Amino acid sequence: MVQPHRQALLIVDVFNDFRFEGGTGLAEQFRPAIPQLALLREHFRGRGVPVVYVNDNFDRWHEDMHGVVAYTREAGPDVSREAADALTPGREDVRLLKSRHSAFYRTQLPALLEHLRVGELVLAGMAGDACVFTTALDAHVHGYKVQVVRDAIASQTQARNRRVLEHLRETLGMATPGVEELVSRIPREGRC
Amino acid sequence: MVQPHRQALLIVDVFNDFRFEGGTGLAEQFRPAIPQLALLREHFRGRGVPVVYVNDNFDRWHEDMHGVVAYTREAGPDVSREAADALTPGREDVRLLKSRHSAFYRTQLPALLEHLRVGELVLAGMAGDACVFTTALDAHVHGYKVQVVRDAIASQTQARNRRVLEHLRETLGMATPGVEELVSRIPREGRC
Amino acid sequence: MVQPHRQALLIVDVFNDFRFEGGTGLAEQFRPAIPQLALLREHFRGRGVPVVYVNDNFDRWHEDMHGVVAYTREAGPDVSREAADALTPGREDVRLLKSRHSAFYRTQLPALLEHLRVGELVLAGMAGDACVFTTALDAHVHGYKVQVVRDAIASQTQARNRRVLEHLRETLGMATPGVEELVSRIPREGRC
Amino acid sequence: MVQPHRQALLIVDVFNDFRFEGGTGLAEQFRPAIPQLALLREHFRGRGVPVVYVNDNFDRWHEDMHGVVAYTREAGPDVSREAADALTPGREDVRLLKSRHSAFYRTQLPALLEHLRVGELVLAGMAGDACVFTTALDAHVHGYKVQVVRDAIASQTQARNRRVLEHLRETLGMATPGVEELVSRIPREGRC
Numbered sequence: 111m112v113q114p115h116r117q118a119l120l121i122v123d124v125f126n127d128f129r130f131e132g133g134t135g136l137a138e139q140f141r142p143a144i145p146q147l148a149l150l151r152e153h154f155r156g157r158g159v160p161v162v163y164v165n166d167n168f169d170r171w172h173e174d175m176h177g178v179v180a181y182t183r184e185a186g187p188d189v190s191r192e193a194a195d196a197l198t199p200g201r202e203d204v205r206l207l208k209s210r211h212s213a214f215y216r217t218q219l220p221a222l223l224e225h226l227r228v229g230e231l232v233l234a235g236m237a238g239d240a241c242v243f244t245t246a247l248d249a250h251v252h253g254y255k256v257q258v259v260r261d262a263i264a265s266q267t268q269a270r271n272r273r274v275l276e277h278l279r280e281t282l283g284m285a286t287p288g289v290e291e292l293v294s295r296i297p298r299e300g301r302c
Numbered sequence: 303m304v305q306p307h308r309q310a311l312l313i314v315d316v317f318n319d320f321r322f323e324g325g326t327g328l329a330e331q332f333r334p335a336i337p338q339l340a341l342l343r344e345h346f347r348g349r350g351v352p353v354v355y356v357n358d359n360f361d362r363w364h365e366d367m368h369g370v371v372a373y374t375r376e377a378g379p380d381v382s383r384e385a386a387d388a389l390t391p392g393r394e395d396v397r398l399l400k401s402r403h404s405a406f407y408r409t410q411l412p413a414l415l416e417h418l419r420v421g422e423l424v425l426a427g428m429a430g431d432a433c434v435f436t437t438a439l440d441a442h443v444h445g446y447k448v449q450v451v452r453d454a455i456a457s458q459t460q461a462r463n464r465r466v467l468e469h470l471r472e473t474l475g476m477a478t479p480g481v482e483e484l485v486s487r488i489p490r491e492g493r494c
Numbered sequence: 495m496v497q498p499h500r501q502a503l504l505i506v507d508v509f510n511d512f513r514f515e516g517g518t519g520l521a522e523q524f525r526p527a528i529p530q531l532a533l534l535r536e537h538f539r540g541r542g543v544p545v546v547y548v549n550d551n552f553d554r555w556h557e558d559m560h561g562v563v564a565y566t567r568e569a570g571p572d573v574s575r576e577a578a579d580a581l582t583p584g585r586e587d588v589r590l591l592k593s594r595h596s597a598f599y600r601t602q603l604p605a606l607l608e609h610l611r612v613g614e615l616v617l618a619g620m621a622g623d624a625c626v627f628t629t630a631l632d633a634h635v636h637g638y639k640v641q642v643v644r645d646a647i648a649s650q651t652q653a654r655n656r657r658v659l660e661h662l663r664e665t666l667g668m669a670t671p672g673v674e675e676l677v678s679r680i681p682r683e684g685r686c
Numbered sequence: 687m688v689q690p691h692r693q694a695l696l697i698v699d700v701f702n703d704f705r706f707e708g709g710t711g712l713a714e715q716f717r718p719a720i721p722q723l724a725l726l727r728e729h730f731r732g733r734g735v736p737v738v739y740v741n742d743n744f745d746r747w748h749e750d751m752h753g754v755v756a757y758t759r760e761a762g763p764d765v766s767r768e769a770a771d772a773l774t775p776g777r778e779d780v781r782l783l784k785s786r787h788s789a790f791y792r793t794q795l796p797a798l799l800e801h802l803r804v805g806e807l808v809l810a811g812m813a814g815d816a817c818v819f820t821t822a823l824d825a826h827v828h829g830y831k832v833q834v835v836r837d838a839i840a841s842q843t844q845a846r847n848r849r850v851l852e853h854l855r856e857t858l859g860m861a862t863p864g865v866e867e868l869v870s871r872i873p874r875e876g877r878c
Contacts, residue, residue: 172778174750174752175750176750203748204748207794210443217792217793218793220792221785225785248440270469273469277465277469281432363609364587368558395556401609408601408605409600410591410593410600413599417555599827632788632824635791657849657852661850
């Protein structure tokens, strides 16, 4: 029997055209998170933890993930290109598309997580107060343990970002570690 | 053809045993919301808007809603009895049970709302930062217009309550009217 | 930790008003299944296996299960009364309502089965070629082991009933035991 | 406002490795359906009707549809190559992956159909008595009008295929037209 992977890293909506009200502010807040996300991905890949991209399809239903990345690279501002350069999924990463905020809503994610025997999700991406947040709450409702990486998410303003992190910690008791903390953590015995 | 009801009032988790960490604080915060909820229910019933109770089943899967109300009346503090006295559903109200935070998760609610042709939900109940909040976000993801009634909800602390109301207004642009405002509002032409 | 129940008996749509095209034929075919269903229920209750009723709500969204039973007793032919007399759920049975064919579609059933740690469903009720059949296929898709009790189901004609039983056996490899066989079966060690 | 497409053609599981019990028989039955499926696809594309491929992912979660087609071409018998040659999706077709029998189960299909404003599905592919059949029943439960194209599906035996077609016609009253009939049909006024 395959040994269950206990964790998965979920990278949410990092490919974006930023063509909406507040998009410029979000793009600006997102830029410093890009290298953090790359670091995070490297770390989890290295530990054999599944890396799962879930990204909005921008109603481009005829595209797979690479088509969506190509679209945002073309249609978005500089930050979209930087994200595509730094974070384009590899062959070893799972790539799922979604059409609403939560990565759980009408996607293959619940089936994938069951298949992988995942029990704990580490969440990063954007927007911290929208798709990442809704996905975190939905994961909690579905019974998963959840961590949100506080410096690998971005919202339109820092105040909004802070507010959701406070909510996750205070109401749900979730951990919100920083990248540094996760990356330097000594792996627990037998974890993966 | 039946004229579509455009709105529904969703009353979330008002029957509670408060037997959990922080339950005493929540019970205290909830007490002043009880008459507000009664007022709200009266108002919507009077306008012919469907009133839908969705309540946790406390893992009492053998009970229907009246069994759950009886249980909380018995097992909870005074506030549980006050809520049961003031808010027990009538024969004209729809009563659905749930087992997790969101009223949309693995319940009949999506089927009911389609059947009733509802497009807009007015939410009230508790906890404001848990089940009401998760239901509001889920409703938004499902494509419903949502209002959360700011003085007919309660959380363990007022700070938590304020935080979720700020999130709903600022991130999602939701209306968070007070009971007074809703009750005195002149019905829009042809609305129901 | 609670010992998982491995099986559950699912009794589908035995409360019916038969007010639809072909309803008279179905009522006639259903009559001999009533005592079989009573026997089956007795047997599983006696072994401590959860008995779960899932029944159509006939778009009577304001009713709980007992309201639906009362409605069919009133509105249906003699057979409806006989079913209500013989099969009305007890306090120890779980009662869920549904609004479409499959008992899994937009109901609490998936949550209940997870809660009860059920892995295998024994299905009975009607119509054998409609709601029972669709529920059996859906249970299979959801990953449950399924048995359909061949003489505790009924369809509008025996030909239709035979056809679905053949499909379940040949395409899905499902067992379709008779009541007699199930009731006399010596319980496997440690099963419940 | 975009004019709603009323129909969609759903092509189910035509890319297959046939590596399972009964796979050889299914491959043989499937061969004559390949040119029929190509004809059908041509016809619907020409009328501007969305063509949606939904295919099992063979637990290859790291692949998109083209990866799955490449896999079956490599791993399957001659028929797999013939299907890949004749039926590989074009840029204009929507491509969704699934992991269980029904195309509706834990996929993006329900979201896609809502987005496209589809009300009627035309189903073809394989296996006629498994994934096509389960998808047809699920579509019916979800409230879609459904047609199954009788000579553009295949099951392990003709007897099984006949049985499900009889069920769809007799129990559900579904139309089961042949390709010839669909292709030569004069489009109804204003239909697409």
